[in-house]
Amino acid sequence: MIISTKGRYILRVMIDLAEHCGDCYVPMKDVAERQDISLKYLEKLLPVLTKNHMIEGVHGKGGGYRLTRTPEKYSVGEILRLTEGDLAPVACLECDPKPCVRTAECRTLPMWQKFTGMMNDYFDGITIADLMRDDFEG
Amino acid sequence: MIISTKGRYILRVMIDLAEHCGDCYVPMKDVAERQDISLKYLEKLLPVLTKNHMIEGVHGKGGGYRLTRTPEKYSVGEILRLTEGDLAPVACLECDPKPCVRTAECRTLPMWQKFTGMMNDYFDGITIADLMRDDFEG
DNA sequence: CCATTTACCCACCTACCTAGTAGGTAGGTA
């Protein structure tokens, strides 16, 4: 399995934010309840999004989070790369791979590389706005 | 990361068997040495292959393992599905998924499903014989 | 018959990751 709950939950949070009150602030408590995800766990996943200015939060009553862009400006690939750290199918293609002495002669590396490209292209081609469409089929 | 060392090692073992002495038996000790993989670990990965008749082994001196088909008759997808158990990118698409009550309304499921299809198609379209070609580019 | 070679089987182990929980503090609003 390549995509952990982290990435899947965050994607659902982004869609939820986009669907509810696009411009006002939505408390995470509501999102957690609607999406049936532990609030405490969600809280742990959000910092990576705020630090990268994907969403912004305000404290206090009437506060919460909201998107910083319109839904069509978020690609799924971008979000998944942030939350998953990486979208590499094998260890040797991760951000800081352990040096592998077999790289030059590796008969499987080109296959992994091409697949990584396919995967990134696919997810980069889908936006949050796409996921909100009822007739979206992938 | 979706493909563990299990799948990657096994793929290299299959290629090694195909490249060395196609019809005679090759001891795992030699493969482990050539591929620089722990023999003990490899031994643990092989049963799934023998049980599914992907390779066959004979005991004793002069023994070892060999492929049961010609290299072009093995698809990478088939091998990976055996060793990885599955090629599902998310938990809800695994072989025996936990029932998810949100399936009907899930806005991300079609995306995961299409991706799963793409992935399986890609790896099903590559054979061990392809991986042996020097000009193979994925 | 015996030593050697090989497959094959089983128990165990360590480090790390996943998916949480608990208990706060800081900032903002009515």
Place this chain on the structure above:
DNA sequence: TACCTACCTACTAGGTAGGTGGGTAAATGG
């Protein structure tokens, strides 16, 4: 002042990845 919400730190149970160690069973050469 009461309340709400983001935000921060620490902890933890359980599982998985990636092995290691110690054997046994089958086949062969001498």
